[in-house]
Amino acid sequence: MDTTDIFLYAGYLLVIIGVILSIIMPLINSLGDPKSLLKTLVGVAVIGVVFGVAYSTANGDVAAKYMADPFNITPEGAKVVGGILLTVYALFLLAIVGIVITEINKLIK
Numbered sequence: 001m002d003t004t005d006i007f008l009y010a011g012y013l014l015v016i017i018g019v020i021l022s023i024i025m026p027l028i029n030s031l032g033d034p035k036s037l038l039k040t041l042v043g044v045a046v047i048g049v050v051f052g053v054a055y056s057t058a059n060g061d062v063a064a065k066y067m068a069d070p071f072n073i074t075p076e077g078a079k080v081v082g083g084i085l086l087t088v089y090a091l092f093l094l095a096i097v098g099i100v101i102t103e104i105n106k107l108i109k
Helices: 003-030 034-057 075-108
Strands: none
Touching: 003 034, 034 075
16 A cells, blocks of 8 residues: 555545534534524425425436446436436525625616
8 A cells, every 4th residue: 555545535534424413413513593493494495495396307217328337327227317407406506696676786786
């Protein structure tokens, strides 16, 4: 095992620690203020609804060459990936619209 492997494993460990702390620390901080926890749950629920709509409209078609050995993509997997992509597109458009509305409000005030 050379230093590259050691640094890769250290990087993996730091990413895992970061993900765990980014989930646990806001939960600990929000226990003192339950309204903030409710807002977070509403946000997660809205993203879940957006994903549900995107998943139901996603296409599960897969070309024959991608169903073969190197890729092994199933129609269900393609539909999940399509749903995730559509969710990202919808949230991106929502962010752009929010930015434009905020800037228009700043100009009016």
